[in-house]
Amino acid sequence: MDFLQRLAGFGERTALVFPGRAAISYAELSRRVAAMAAEFGARRKLVALEASNSEHAIVAYLAARAGGHVVALIAPGDALAFDAFEEDFRPDLCARPFDGRWRIVERQSAGEALHPDLAVLLATSGSTGKSRFVRLSRTNVESNAGAIASYLGLTPEDRAALILPFHYSYGLSVLNSHLAVGASVFVSAKGVADKGFTDDLRAAGVTNISGVPYSYELMDKTGFSVDELPSLRFMTVAGGRMPVGLAETFRRRLEAAGRQLFLMYGQTEATARIAYVPSEAMADNPDSIGIAIPGGELALAGEDGSRIDGSGEAGELVYRGPNVMMGYALDRNDLARGAEIEELRTGDLAERRENGFFRVIGRLKRMSKIAGLRISHEAVEHALASRGVVAAVTGDDRRLVAAFSSGQAPEDVCKLMITASGLTALHVEAVAVDALPRLASGKVDCQAVAQLARRSQKADAGITEAFGRAFYPRRVTPSDSFEVLGGDSLLYVQLSLTLERKLGRIPEGWEKIPVGALARLGSQKGNRRVVDTDMLMRALAILLVVLHHATLWPIPGGAAALVMLVGYGLARFHGAALMRGETSRLLRAVAANLAVYAPLVAGFSFARGEVLWPSVFLVGNLGIFDPKHMLPYLYWFVEAYAQVMLIVAALFSLPAVRRRVAANPFATGVAALVVTVAIKILAPKVWAVGAVQIFTVSDVFYLAVFGWCVFHARRARQRLLVLGMAVAAFPFMAYWGGNWTGSWVKFMLQLACVAMLLYAPRVTVPKQVAALALPVAAAGYHIYLFHRLVPELLLSQLKLPWPAMTTLSVATGILTGIAAFHAQKALTAWLARRRSGGAALGAHAAPAE
Structure with a gap:
């Protein structure tokens, strides 16, 4: 019996859960499905359904199936695809939103018979040109749902997170397999990278998540943690090749938490699933597609069609099972045909291992499968040709590359590729050539096109490698x-x-x-450059620090400006992640910066013959330790920076704080500014540490909060408020801090910084200024750390006039920091090259025809 006839039998158990709405029980779902099935009518019809992940669409799908109709699932929001389907297949009913309301529109009866076994039509993923649909029978759908439920061990207690579109066979299989056993489905309104995604899943009590490899890449990048989902039992991945490293990362995370990861392989032509890797075998088979699903059989066929039974020999992967499609359909006439194939030739080149597991090693035809979409290179070429682009397309499972010779701009060709393939700008590239490379036969040389793509990417490698060095040891794609x-x-x-x-x-x-x-x-x-004001401020601030330490001139304020920039950068680069509770990103950044500071602590400890514990624990600036047992006070900035970051991380680990800040980051910043200014003023009354008070975190925290407020002051009134607070606060600080020249210089500099960041966040400067300022800004942290080493250790031994000594101190301080910066870059570049073995990023060459 089809699982749709069993819905009512699950009674009041929850069937569907939508965010912010009452759950739908099986009993209620059964009533709604029956009511809509009656609305569709008794005569068997072809129903075209705009298959959004919505309550209306899911009920309509189930109703069409339960009523014995044939339902075609069309991608939501794609009016052209829906119109093309109507033209080719002449559906009897169309279920889709019109004018913001969900409607069912009956068309004039097409009259052609529908095969009695036919149940579902699914578009081949990524198809371009004329629509081609996979014809699936009731047996196909039912058997595949049962097989999936079997090897995943689904029970009525399970609740899936439906984050994939259900017009996609993988998403549809999640819905079908759970409803088949009386389990429930949480239809997520958010993507994996959206704020609050994990919170929604935790609140819904999901037990499993299914996604394509790109979903896992996003989860990895956004700091997704399985520990935040106490009810999670397993995760599944299909829809393309999962990078081995990423698969291993999630396997280890899940196993450590007592959960499972299932790698799966499938095609729309097999309803959804063909093979899977049992979770207990994942560790030994991370690059395998595993074994056939229950009820199915995998085999390999040679070029002559003969069966390959041994291991280690490559052949085309062939699948047999009750879920193999009836065949393809190009128009309405094809819907009367019965099953036409007994086995599915997948088009994938694979090999069998000695343990019986299969591994896909390539493709027989020019195809790419990216982000769950199977893309025909020829189809993209045809789409480009229809727009006047003479191109040859190649690619792998990461991106498509078009070499073109017809003179268009590369960005325009990329836009056409995006339209033709359904991919994003992240997955396409266009390379202009004088002429397409061809073989002696006159056919395009696809291997030469792939080589062009690799050469193009090598030319771009400078920026890519710079990112790789900057974020080492993380891999950058x-x-x-x-x-x-x-x-x-x-x-x-x-x-x-x-x-x-x-x-x-x-x-x-x-x-x-x-x-x-x-x-x-x-x-x-050109001779002008547009740069961010905060970078110029950083360069100026570090120069003032060096000058201040090398002279007796009253020019303090550079380090205070750096503290303000810490808060500005915190809001700019970590604010969104902190509001999602991803404090680990902030802590990683702190750890990376402290790694540069650690050799200084070790060096000073070695020179003094003792471990300088206050500096090791980053508390030397608090004024409670003997200076003999810690680094010089000039390093207070590093300790204050670390303390600010740790306090912020601790605060944002509290859900109540995150919610309040996320609701209004500017208002909460202003409130925090009032509190931290009060702390600065009142702290000396309860914690009197004397002259070193100016180095404590309580004395400088408000500067970082000023930076936060400046960044979040997006409206004119907000900017005016922040400027007004600065105008009120900084003169008071100057007067209260001693009313001497240095105090006024220090705090007026902070007022100028606030004004510039608020009203001139980017400025145009001569390129010579940028050429001088940007290297200093980039090496600013290293300059701060190392600028006094040479003057204190070497120059102090020379008996030079003070102008010469000052000049040398400043010059050697800056140059030492820049040298340290480049030494670190060279070290990370060497480590990155050693890790990657020098492998270059590039597209795999497609076989020449």
Whole structure:
């Protein structure tokens, strides 16, 4: 009996859960399905359904199935696809939103018979040109749902998170397999990278999550943690090749928490699933597709069609099972045909291992499977040709590359590729050539096209490699962006310098642009450069620090400006992650910066013959330890920076704080500013540490909060409020702090910083200024750490006039820091090359025809 006839038998058990709405029980679902099935009518019809992940669409799908109709699932929001289906298949009913309301519209009866076994039509994923649909029978759907429920061990207690579209066979299989056993489905309103995704899943009590490899990449980048989902039992992945490293990462995380990961392989032509790797075998078979699902059989066929029974020999992967489709359909006439194939030739080249598991090693035809979409290279070429683009397309399971010779702009060709393939800008690239490479036969040389793509990517490698070095040991792919990688303000300055050198400019908003797209941007000429004001401020601030320490001039304030920039960078680069509770990203950034500080602590400890514990534990600035047993006070900034970050991380680990800040980051910032200014004023009354009070976190925290408020002051009134608070606070601080020249210089500098960040966040400067300022800004942290080593250890031994001594101290301080910065870059570059073995990113060559 079809599982749709069993819905009512599960009674009041929960069937469907939608965010913010009352759950739908099986009894209620059965009533609604029966009512809509009656609305469809008794005569068997073809129903075209716009299959959004919505209550209406899911009920309509179940009603069409339960009523014995044939239902075609069309991608939501794609009016062209729906119109094309209507033209080719002439559906009897159309169920879709019209004018914001869900409607069922009856069309004039087409009259052609529908095969009695036919149940569902699914578009072949990623197909372009004329629509082609997979014909699935009731047996196909029912058997596949049962097989999936069997090997996953689904029970009525399970609750799936439906994050995939259910017009996609994988998403549909999640829905069918759970309803078949009386389990429930949580239909998520958020994607895996959206804020609150994990909170929604935890509140819904999901026991399993299914996603494509790209879903897991996003989860890994956004700090998804299985520990936050106490009811989670397992996760599944299908829809493309899962990178072995990523699979291993999630397997270890899940196993450590007592959960399971299932790698699966399938095709729409087999309803959904063909093979899976049992979770207990994952560790030994991370690059395998496993074994056939229950009721199915996998085999290999040679080029002559003969069966390959041994291990280690490659052949086309062939599948037999009750879930193999009836066949394809191009128009309404095809829907009267019965089952036409007994076995599915997958088009994948595979080999059998000695343990009986199968591994896919390539494709027989020019196809790519990216983000769950199977893309025909020929189809994309045809789509480009229809728009006047003479191109040859190649690619692998990460991206498509088109070499074209018809003179269009690469970005325009990329847009056409996106439209034709359904992919995103992260997955396509276009390379302009004088002429397409061809074989002697006159056919396009696909291997040569792939080589063109690799050469193009090598030309872009400077930026890609710079990102790889900056974020070592994390792996950086062309689809990553600075924001996704969790970069901080120091890395932002370093990579801005790289972009300025490679492109002759710093693109606005580059931190949100994928690395691959950045690498393809053209260079810019001219004598002017647009740079972020905070980078110029950083360079000026570090120069003031060096001058202040090398002279007796009253020019303090550089370190205070750096503290303000800490808060500004915190809001800019970590604010969104903190509001999601992802404090680990912030802590990783802190750890990376402290790793540069650690050799200083070790060196001073060795020189003094004791472990300088206050500096080891980053509390030397608190004024409660003998200076003989810690680093010099000039390193207070590093300790205050770490303390600020740890306090912020602790605060944002509290859900109540996260919710309050996320609701209004500016207002909460202003409130925090009032509190921290009060702490600065009142702290000396209860914690009197004397002159070193100016180094304590209580004395400088408000500066970081000022930086937060400046960043979140998006409206004119908000900017005016922050400026007004600065105008009130800083003169008071100058007067209260001693009313001497140095005090006024220090605090007026902070007022100027606030005004510039508020009203001139990007400025145009001569390229010579940028060429001088950006390297200093990029190496600013290293300059701060190392600028006094040479003057204290070597120059102090020389008897030089003070002008010469001051000049040498400043010059050697800056140069020492820059040298340390480049030494670290060289070390990380060497480590990155050693880890990757020098392997270059590039598309795999498709076989030539």
